[in-house]
Amino acid sequence: MPQVALRHRFGHDGFALDVAFDAPESGVTALFGPSGCGKSTILAAVAGLLRPQEGRVAIGGEVVLDTARGIALPPERRRCAVVFQDARLFPHLSVETNLRYGLRRAPRDADGPSFNEVVALLGIDHLLARRPGGLSGGERQRVALGRALLARPRLLLMDEPLAALDAARRAEVLPFLARLRDVARLPILYVTHALDEVDALADHLVLLEHGRVLANGPVTTLAARTDLPLAARRDAGVLLDCTVGAAPLDGLTRLDFPGGALVTTLHPGAPGTRLRVRVRARDIAVAIEEPRGISTQNILRTTLTDIQPAGEGQEVFLRLAIGPSTLLARITRDSVRRLALRPGMPLWALVKAVTFDHRMAVGAERPIEPGGDDALPAA
Amino acid sequence: MNLGLSAEEWQAVRLSLEVASRSVAVSLLPAIGIAWLLSRGRFPGRMLLDALVHLPLVVPPVVVGWGLLMLFGIRGPIGGPLHDWFGIRLVFTTEGAALATAVMSFPLIVRAVRLGLDTVDTGLEAAARTLGAGPIDRFVTITLPLMSPGILAGAVTAFAAGLGEFGAVITFASNIPGETQTLPLAIYAATQTAGGEAVAARLAGISFTLAIAGLLLAEVVARRMYRLLGRA
Numbered sequence: 001m002p003q004v005a006l007r008h009r010f011g012h013d014g015f016a017l018d019v020a021f022d023a024p025e026s027g028v029t030a031l032f033g034p035s036g037c038g039k040s041t042i043l044a045a046v047a048g049l050l051r052p053q054e055g056r057v058a059i060g061g062e063v064v065l066d067t068a069r070g071i072a073l074p075p076e077r078r079r080c081a082v083v084f085q086d087a088r089l090f091p092h093l094s095v096e097t098n099l100r101y102g103l104r105r106a107p108r109d110a111d112g113p114s115f116n117e118v119v120a121l122l123g124i125d126h127l128l129a130r131r132p133g134g135l136s137g138g139e140r141q142r143v144a145l146g147r148a149l150l151a152r153p154r155l156l157l158m159d160e161p162l163a164a165l166d167a168a169r170r171a172e173v174l175p176f177l178a179r180l181r182d183v184a185r186l187p188i189l190y191v192t193h194a195l196d197e198v199d200a201l202a203d204h205l206v207l208l209e210h211g212r213v214l215a216n217g218p219v220t221t222l223a224a225r226t227d228l229p230l231a232a233r234r235d236a237g238v239l240l241d242c243t244v245g246a247a248p249l250d251g252l253t254r255l256d257f258p259g260g261a262l263v264t265t266l267h268p269g270a271p272g273t274r275l276r277v278r279v280r281a282r283d284i285a286v287a288i289e290e291p292r293g294i295s296t297q298n299i300l301r302t303t304l305t306d307i308q309p310a311g312e313g314q315e316v317f318l319r320l321a322i323g324p325s326t327l328l329a330r331i332t333r334d335s336v337r338r339l340a341l342r343p344g345m346p347l348w349a350l351v352k353a354v355t356f357d358h359r360m361a362v363g364a365e366r367p368i369e370p371g372g373d374d375a376l377p378a379a
Numbered sequence: 380m381n382l383g384l385s386a387e388e389w390q391a392v393r394l395s396l397e398v399a400s401r402s403v404a405v406s407l408l409p410a411i412g413i414a415w416l417l418s419r420g421r422f423p424g425r426m427l428l429d430a431l432v433h434l435p436l437v438v439p440p441v442v443v444g445w446g447l448l449m450l451f452g453i454r455g456p457i458g459g460p461l462h463d464w465f466g467i468r469l470v471f472t473t474e475g476a477a478l479a480t481a482v483m484s485f486p487l488i489v490r491a492v493r494l495g496l497d498t499v500d501t502g503l504e505a506a507a508r509t510l511g512a513g514p515i516d517r518f519v520t521i522t523l524p525l526m527s528p529g530i531l532a533g534a535v536t537a538f539a540a541g542l543g544e545f546g547a548v549i550t551f552a553s554n555i556p557g558e559t560q561t562l563p564l565a566i567y568a569a570t571q572t573a574g575g576e577a578v579a580a581r582l583a584g585i586s587f588t589l590a591i592a593g594l595l596l597a598e599v600v601a602r603r604m605y606r607l608l609g610r611a
Contacts, residue, residue: 049505075508076517088506092524092608101520105511151510 001025002155002187006045006055017041017052017211023204028181028188030198030219033208039191042208043157046189047082048075060154079110081148083158087140089132095143096128102151110152113183118146121183122176138169142176149184156188162197177201195230199239199278223278224326226308226317237280238328244273252297252353259323263297263353281317283355284329287348288339297353302327304345307336320349384581390557391565392585398473398548398561399541402480403534406488411530414492433486435547440483444550447479451551469551476552476559480544484537491536495529496522528604535597539590562586 005020017038023029031039044050046057048064051072057065059080064073081102089098103115119125122142132140141161148156161177162170174197181188181201190201198205198219205219207228214229215222222228223239230236245254245261255262255277268275291299302320310317310330318341320327327349341347384392416422417429435443451458451469461467469475499522507517545563552559554568566582569575 047509049508074513075505076511076513078509079511080509082506082509084502084506086502088500088502090503090507090521101507101512102510105516147510157509 001058002029002046002060002189003056003058004042004046005057006042006052008041008045008050008052008055015211019206019208019211019213021206021213021216023187023189023206026185026187027203028190028201029204029206030202031189031191031206031208032195032198032202033193033214035193037208038211039193039208040159043082043159043189043191046155047080047157048073048078049082062154076105079106079151079153080155080157081151081153083141083144083148083156083161085160085164087132087137087144089135089140089143089147091132093131094128095124095130095132095135098132098143099124099128099146099150102147102153106150106152112152112186113149115150117183118150121179122146136169137165138172141165141169141173145173145176145180149180154186156184156186158188158190160191160193162194163192174200195233195235199276220276224319224328226310226319226328231317232311234282235278235280236328236330237278237283238326240277240279240325242275242277244269244271244275246271257325259325260300262300262351262356264356265354266356277356279327279351280355281328281330283351284320284327285350286318286320286329286331286339286341287350288341288345290348291350294350295352296350298349298351300327300349300351302347302349304341304343304347306343307341318347320347322349384585385578387556388565388578388582391560391562391582394473394476394557394560395542395562395589398476398480398544399538401474401477402484402541402544403488403538405477406481406485406537407530407534410485410488410492410533414489414496417489418493418496432489435483436486440544440546441550443482444479444547447475447482447547447551451475451478471553471555471559473552473558476548476561479547479551480541483544483547484540487540488533488537491533492526492529495526495532498529499525525608528601528608531604532597532601535593535600539593539597542589542593543586562589 002023004023007018009016015036015038019038019042031042033039041050045052045055045065052067054067055065056063056068059078063071064078065071090101093101099115099118113121119128122145124139124142124146127135127139127143132143135143145161162173165173178201190197192198202219204217205222206216207214207222207230209229215225220239220241223230223237225231240257242255242257242262245256249263252263253266253268255264255275262277300322302322304318305321306319308317308319314333315330316333316336318329318331320329329349413428413432417425417432448470449455451461453459453462453468453470458469461469469478503521503525504517507521512520542561543563544561545567548559548561549564554560554564560568562582562585566579566586569579569582
């Protein structure tokens with residue numbers, strides 16, 4: 001399990017970083033926070049490209065940095081491959097030589113996907129003979145992903161890999177990132193300030209602000225908390241891990257989640273496809289009795305478990321239990337008063353079928369069985 | 380084809396080419412090392428080293444030649460042991476002319492190599508590190524190829540300048556036909572000889588042509604290289 005503990009101060013009374021967290025053994029741990037919160041500094045220190053004043057970093061059971069014991073492995077011996085925001089492909093080498101650069105230098109006994117598997121996974125077969133100079137931004141980033149994965153690292157570090165791309169290129173690369181995550185079976189630290197990337201890719205979330213860890217836990221758990229800065233965002237809401245239902249109706253799709261189902265206008269893939277959907281708190285309305293004669297497709301019977309303040313304003317979050325899942329609804333204090341809402345009451349949650357953010361869902365695509373290329377739509 | 384040159388004149392041309400190539404061959408590796416130190420090194424005395432390297436640009440060439448005589452003369456602190464222990468004599472030899480030329484053109488190579496090195500994105504070296512490349516590995520596979528246009532430019536410029544080195548060569552290696560009498564020295568000798576104007580003019584023409592050819596070649600090769608490196 002990657003363990004990170006760092007303390008670093010820039011300049012005399014400059015920015016100070018003081019963080020400690022463990023990341024799960026596999027899957028994506030997102031380091032998320034506003035610019036300047038120190039997330040890229042953490043990545044550089046884990047990679048060994050920056051020497052923190054104090055710290056301890058362990059990867060795969062090996063301590064690669066421990067300032068107290070005078071241990072500081074150089075980056076080339078840490079086996080942490082990095083995907084940089086600007087790809088950093090070697091301009092004088094072909095795409096194939098770039099891809100093989102880390103592979104040639106990996107220990108013989110290190111295992112991981114083969115060259116051909118990675119090339120197929122990332123769809124870069126037709127680029128192998130070319131030079132990086134002639135590639136599009138999205139293609140470059142795909143090659144950079146392959147190069148990092150082929151170095152057979154123990155930990156994969158990604159420093160805002162999509163931030164330099166425009167929306168179309170992002171949409172092109174995101175599914176490949178998801179595929180890589182599902183195939184790689186190694187821990188990935190993913191630095192980003194884009195919440196949709198967290199939704200689409202992350203299993204675990206380390207929330208950062210001003211060089212400190214605000215919260216650290218499964219991304220679905222943190223998304224459902226109302227005491228974090230995440231809750232102040234316009235797109236605050238829970239994340240539901242859904243499976244596309246078997247019987248699509250009338251051009252609509254049913255998304256099953258533990259405890260219920262949502263009907264949506266999304267078409268994320270064949271039945272059985274798994275995806276994560278963000279249900280924004282501001283998109284949920286509630287009724288104290290079952291509404292009739294209403295266009296809303298999703299009317300879910302829930303139980304109100306808690307009423308929590310939403311910042312300073314005239315709004316609150318309702319915490320709604322549906323089976324083992326939780327929904328958050330954001331309504332006014334006035335509505336709470338009018339409807340005399342109190343914890344324990346049954347409530348109907350209303351969610352329009354057209355509210356789901358399509359962009360998020362596509363990236364969140366996850367086949368049930370890893371390696372099932374056919375379960376994914378073309379990028 | 381003798382272009383109307385006499386055997387002695389051809390000898391001066393050949394000798395110039397030989398001295399210039401040997402001077403480049405001698406100074407290229409140290410120049411890359413010094414350029415690396417100046418560009419990437421963080422150590423006390425870096426400014427001093429920088430000044431020292433650039434000294435031949437500002438000091439009169441005759442003074443450089445004199446300094447070499449003092450150091451590498453048969454009784455000099457370096458020339459003495461070289462002569463006594465290894466039987467190597469540099470003063471008044473072709474090797475000595477190459478050494479004097481190398482010292483004079485050294486700042487030119489260092490400057491060009493350093494410019495080439497400064498264009499190399501250190502982010503690429505960092506990327507190579509994270510992919511498992513140690514210091515020598517990444518210098519050979521990443522830094523060196525990417526700075527090679529600078530190295531080439533330095534070598535060609537130093538070669539072209541070396542063809543014409545005069546003051547340091549004549550002071551340190553003297554003006555011995557067939558041994559140290561390069562083109563500029565032959566031109567000088569011709570101008571000192573009654574009726575030598577025609578010889579001087581021919582040799583000056585050759586000198587001019589070689590210099591232009593060298594610079595054009597450098598330009599063409601540099602362009603090709605930048606294309607090869609994917610940075611055109």
